[in-house]
Amino acid sequence: MTEAIHVDALVKTFGPTRALDGLDLSVRTGEVHGFLGPNGAGKSTTIRILLGLLRADSGSARLLGGDPRHDATELHRRLAYVPGDVTLWPNLSGSEVIDLLGRLRGGLNTKRRDELLERFDLDPRKKGRAYSKGNRQKVALVAALASDVDLLILDEPTSGLDPLMEEVFRQVIREEQQRDGRTVLLSSHILAEVEALCDRITIIRDGRAVETGTLADMRHLTRTSIVVGLAGPATGLDTLPGVHDVQIHNGTVRFDVDTAALDAVLRQLTTVGILSLTSQPPTLEELFLRHYDRTQADGEHQTRVTR
């Protein structure tokens, strides 16, 4: 089996709100898949459907070859989940929660648990009510990562963690990736995190997947920023297809160019004579913002209630 998660045309409404509007998602076995979208795009709803907690109105979802709702119990033995908003039992200590969740999944690796507690710098003896948001998040992370499972479903796992701990999280996930067969679905709105960890990405907005593929694929669809010093006047540059936002200042030309048009544009520039050249590859951030802007400008989407 090559697909750990396959979601097809999933629709879920909450009263008048259409949280998922024909979502497609495909996560291959063994990959770290970034699930990227702004708040209220439908990430958590998708994950809850995958966990069998919510029932989809239409569309299909398959998880580890089973039906998320019908086979929930068997499937949950093979996955671990970190909720987006971790709440703990106020009178249970952190270690009690970690051990309980691990045992319910059929056992946890105590050596790994202790190592993770050490790395995340978490005091497991505190009671649930005494933990800060970040520490509650760590409890859920340790519980999930210390279990021996095929699939990790992480819903904005680093919200509330400090930058040091985010780095620890990234290291741990990279190690997970190296253990064979582990699949990770990482929902996030932190682009740097997704950029650093993920093999493939799905961008979701208003309950629909607007882009999916590898980071390289997506960069292909985006623009590179170029600053070039030219020997002569940059005549005809702004008329070339794929060139945008040209600014000329004392012989220095700044512009953005569609990745597909890069070759033709550079050929044109070399005929004038290049003195200096700086190019900046597109960041995921720009990619994300462009999707965001595009749909914002779209009047049909603007009126829709998002959650």
Next chain:
Amino acid sequence: MNSLTGTRALARLALRLDRVRLTVWVLGLAVMPMGTAANYLSLYPTEADLRAVSAVLANPSLVALSGPLFGVSIGGLTVWKIGVTEFILVGLMSLLTVVRHTRTEEETGRLELIGATVVGRYAPLTAALLVTALANLAIAVLITLGLLATGLPAGGSLALGLATGLVGMLFAAVAAASAQLTQSARAASGLAGAVLGGTYLLRAVGDTGPIWLSWLSPTGWALHLRPYAGERWWVAGLFIGIAAVFAIVAYRLVAHRDVGAGQLPQRLGPAEASPALRSPLALAWRLHRGLLLSWTIGLALTGAVMGGAAAGIGDLQSPNQQLTDILTRMGGSNGLTDAFLAAIFGITGMVAAAYTVQATLRLRQEESSGRVEALLATPVGRLRWAASHLVFALLGTALLLAVAGVAGGLGYGVQIHDVGGQIGRLLGAALVQLPATWVLAGFGTALIGLAPRFSALAWAALIVSVLLVELGALFGLSEWIVDATPFAHVPKLPGSAFTVTPMLWLTAIALALGAVGLAGLHRRDVPVA
């Protein structure tokens, strides 16, 4: 900015948040004395009736339950019948209100949000006390006016209204202090509630034995203010003095602590879970055990006190026929003692049902807090999860009733030298209540499964049942209305014949409701906020 800045805005917010809740409390508490007085006016029209019934009320068991009867008059009887209930309920209302607007706000972090605005250090506590004082003032005024309207003397009516309001304010102050001590709101309410329960027990023991014990208890003071029996207005000073002490302690504690912190130390938990903590049931035990333990202790004490008090009933000479009728209607037909015991266990059943509802609704609490999500993402199915909590609602109530029965049997049996016989008899009297409590568990489960946002209606079902059974006979409501409550069908043991049919019906209804609820839970989305 002074330390009270923002009090008015916070008080307005609290009133806005509590507009329905407090209105219901205030109206409920205001109507009860008036209704009771009106009822007695028609029940005992002549002086002779009053004398006859008053002679009966002097017996120790009834004194332990409701306090001594101070005035042989309609007003005096009204105070006797409804006074202690009013005092307990107004205390409960006040302590819950104060904790809700202080420690709950703090625990949830909302106070932090508010505290960062222009709000003085003492403002939240002051606002909570102000709102509670307003509610108590409304109750006092409405009780006084209501009793005046039924034609009772002005002095006594004012005294009962005043006593009720003062008990409320005293427990508001107690809760203000307890809310500074603990970090969790539940523990703060628990602490103040324990003080309230303790004062009831002190008064029950003091009124039947050493009278000075009763003077240690605010619910005792309220009776000793003697509405309609030569009012002793100076007793009001006791309330004001003690309430002031608690309030001062509360303000001093606020001044010297951090937001979010308590005074009682936070204990650390174990660094590794005990090997037993490995199933949903083990988790449920952790979550329910504190509640179950405190209820067990409470019902054991109540059972023992009531059983002991029942022994005094047999000494009565030629009781008033009408009261015997009332007790018989509430209790059974074979002897006044059995009737009293049956009435007591009927009440015990309804009290235990409060635990049943509380335990059932834990299921919903686990959901709305979001904790269930992590749990249901493990191989635990939702029916298994639900069952782990419902076990406590069903079997926990059985335990509570059994404990009350055994304690009652001990208390009564020791007095009449028949421990062995009485334990069995009263255990039976307690356990027949079980199917009726299960109906409430079933109803709660049905709500959770089908209409989770309205699951608190399970409390409404309990309250309506209690009111119908307790007041239905007294107010002469039609039989079929009273029959709509599960408790109307419980055999009145000891004394009456035991019939198994209603028990089977109640159990079947409980199971059907539970099954509907579980089916709904199985189908629906989880979590529903």
